[in-house]
Amino acid sequence: MVNLSGRREVLRQYLWSLSIVILAATSWNCGGSSDNGDTAVSRxxxxxxxxxxxxxxxxxxxxxxxxxxxxxxxxxxxxxxxxxxxxxxxxxxxxxxxxxxxxxxxxxxxxxxxxxxxxxxxxxxxxxxxxxPNIALFVTLPDSGITTLADMRGHRVTVGPAGAGFEFFVRPLLEAHGITYDDFSPLNATQQGAVDMLTDGSADATFLGGAVPTASITQAAASMDITFLPYGDAEKEALVNEYIFFRPATIPADTYRGQTEPFEGLDVGSxxxxxxxxxxxxxxxxxxxxxxxxxxxxxxxxxxxxxxxxxxxxxxxxxxxxxxxxxxxxxxxxxxx
CATH class of the missing domain: 3.40.190.10 (Periplasmic binding protein-like II)
Incomplete structure (x- = not known):
């Protein structure tokens, strides 16, 4: 004969235990206290x-x-x-x-x-x-024939990712040196993509920067010889005087492979x-x-x-x-x- 009363007792004990578990979980989720008195922290x-x-x-x-x-x-x-x-x-x-x-x-x-x-x-x-500081600069290869910002005229130059807003500081930076986006072929790319374009020759110069050391510049310097294009002293001074976000900034020597001297750059917006x-x-x-x-x-x-x-x-x-x-x-x- 099946012992129904025994089964009912087991079922009753199981349901009672389950209700305690559910109640405890509900209390925890609602910020109830644990046994040691600590209040649960909501994420x-x-x-x-x-x-x-x-x-x-x-x-x-x-x-x-x-x-x-x-x-x-x-x-x-x-x-x-x-x-x-x-x-x-x-x-x-x-x-x-x-x-x-x-x-x-x-x-x-x-x-x-x-x-x-x-x-x-x-x-x-x-x-x-x-x-x-967001120390940014134009980078090129030693055999590119580009030694100044003005030399970028007629070349292919990456100017940052599309929609990232680099133009807010790149345009005044270029204009202070007498050139505009119309003087070269501006290309959009992430910093990582810009390094790849410089490597495979689809860009002649690229604008890179960020907190020092910048991962993209480290990557570029590790895989090839690169050259930093200098800013003019008078141009830097004019930018600093006009915009509160521009500041002189130096990249210490030996920050990147092959960089034996400090580079006098610009913080183009921290x-x-x-x-x-x-x-x-x-x-x-x-x-x-x-x-x-x-x-x-x-x-x-x-x-x-x-x-x-x-x-x-x-x-x-x-x-x-x-x-x-x-x-x-x-x-x-x-x-x-």
């Missing part, structure tokens, strides 16, 4: 825009995301560094709410917040911290960490504090982390700082009065 998923792989923005953005995730896990932060086309896309996606933070070139942001130079309106973004005006003060304060307090961890991942220092992070590049960042900088006494 906060954040997206950070960077740039195409091969450039410094992608590498540095990935480093920032890793450090936030490593040091902010108890706060529930989970940051994903997204590869994008660059600063222009990042600014637009910040404004639309698709990104919480991003990296941008300060020159591009400068025009975006003012609605100038081709932007359809003024974009509501704010700076969180000024990061590494990399900076930005967010939307709608981002909460508390979130910006917390992220700013995490990165500043753990800047040594950023340095371990990329030399650009050295730019997270008291003098540089608050440097004005023409974009207002977010109130949450200002609050932190005031607390530690580095905000300029």
């Amino acid at each position: 906060q998923f954040l997206s950070m825009g960077t740039a195409p792989p091969g450039g410094a923005f992608f590498v540095v953005g990935s480093a920032l995301a890793e450090v936030i995730n490593q040091t902010g896990s108890d706060l529930g932060y989970n940051v994903t560094a997204e590869a994008t086309s660059g600063s222009q896309e990042n600014i637009r996606r910040l404004a639309s709410g698709e990104l919480e933070f991003s990296l941008s070139n300060a020159a591009i942001t400068y025009f975006a917040v003012r609605g100038g130079e081709g932007w359809d309106r003024a974009y509501p973004v704010r700076s969180v911290m000024t990061l590494a 990399m900076h960490f930005i967010t939307s005006t709608d981002t909460s003060d508390e979130l910006v304060y917390s992220i700013t504090k995490l990165l500043y307090d753990n800047r040594e961890l950023v340095i371990e991942r990329h030399a650009a982390g050295r730019a997270i220092n008291p003098n540089n992070v608050v440097r004005d590049t023409g974009t207002e700082f977010h109130p949450g960042a200002i609050r932190f900088y005031r607390e530690i006494g580095i905000w300029p009065q």
